[in-house]
Amino acid sequence: MVPREGLNGSTRSRHGNSATTPNVEHGVNNALKVDIWSDIACPWCFIGKRKFEAAVKTFADDGKQVEIEYHSFELSPDTPVDFDGSEVAFLVGHKHMPAEQITQMLGQVGGIAESVGLSYNFDTLRHTNTVKAHQLLHFAKANGKQAELKERLLSAYFQEGRHVGRDEDLADLAQDVGLDREKALAALESEEFLLAVNSDKEQGIAYGITGVPFYVIDGKYGVSGAQDPATFVEVLQTAWSERA
Amino acid sequence: MTQKPSSGSLIIVGADSAPSCADGVCETPRLIEQIEPIRADL
Numbered sequence: 611m612v613p614r615e616g617l618n619g620s621t622r623s624r625h626g627n628s629a630t631t632p633n634v635e636h637g638v639n640n641a642l643k644v645d646i647w648s649d650i651a652c653p654w655c656f657i658g659k660r661k662f663e664a665a666v667k668t669f670a671d672d673g674k675q676v677e678i679e680y681h682s683f684e685l686s687p688d689t690p691v692d693f694d695g696s697e698v699a700f701l702v703g704h705k706h707m708p709a710e711q712i713t714q715m716l717g718q719v720g721g722i723a724e725s726v727g728l729s730y731n732f733d734t735l736r737h738t739n740t741v742k743a744h745q746l747l748h749f750a751k752a753n754g755k756q757a758e759l760k761e762r763l764l765s766a767y768f769q770e771g772r773h774v775g776r777d778e779d780l781a782d783l784a785q786d787v788g789l790d791r792e793k794a795l796a797a798l799e800s801e802e803f804l805l806a807v808n809s810d811k812e813q814g815i816a817y818g819i820t821g822v823p824f825y826v827i828d829g830k831y832g833v834s835g836a837q838d839p840a841t842f843v844e845v846l847q848t849a850w851s852e853r854a
Numbered sequence: 855m856t857q858k859p860s861s862g863s864l865i866i867v868g869a870d871s872a873p874s875c876a877d878g879v880c881e882t883p884r885l886i887e888q889i890e891p892i893r894a895d896l
Contacts, residue, residue: 654880689878705878817864826864836874837869
């Protein structure tokens with residue numbers, strides 16, 4: 611089953627009626643649990659996040675609650691922390707894809723991102739390894755700020771050209787969402803949350819997850835990819851009705 | 855009820871064509887915007 615960490619204190623991202631920005635609360639007992647496997651370096655994960663948020667807004671109109679927990683998935687764990695080159699150069703070199711195909715692909719992704727209110731900038735994007743970002747997300751979860759940090763990391767990576775692979779840069783982003791910078795830095799340097807990252811990855815493998823974003827609704831339904839909000843709403847309503 | 859094969863212990867639902875990233879590559883399924891979502895009958 612999906613790890614249900616921290617029932618007595620971990621982050622509970624509770625989405626209610628005005629959940630454009632999630633309210634973070636603790637100890638939500640009646641909320642529908644949604645576990646999301648995703649990576650930072652995943653354009654469809656950010657787009658999927660916006661689509662899922664739109665779905666939750668609809669679903670929660672009559673007071674139903676959704677509790678979200680993010681889990682780690684590394685799309686490309688062999689990526690170096692410091693990659694000196696563009697996104698196109700990375701995919702050409704590491705994935706052996708033709709540059710023309712990549713450019714076209716990124717253009718399509720950027721267009722769809724724009725349609726959900728995001729402004730991707732692949733020219734300034736700093737390709738990097740995301741294992742430390744995932745560790746920081748677990749640190750944030752332990753401190754009640756996972757939802758805020760997830761949004762901050764995705765925006766920093768895709769929209770702001772920020773580096774999300776180095777300890778000092780990540781500590782700055784942690785501070786942006788109200789986390790203690792020094793404690794965040796210490797957690798990153800000690801790799802205190804590496805086991806938690808690996809545990810998420812193992813759970814993802816157990817579920818058969820091969821791509822992200824991937825949503826597990828109430829530990830029962832699996833939804834793969836950046837689906838339309840209507841699809842998410844349908845699954846959320848079904849899962850909710852089945853537990854009533 | 856047209857649920858798809860389960861992934862692990864999960865019942866997989868939603869459109870097959872929904873875009874995702876795997877193995878470091880995030881491709882856009884062709885004509886994704888024109889494909890009618892294939893949904894499981896929940």
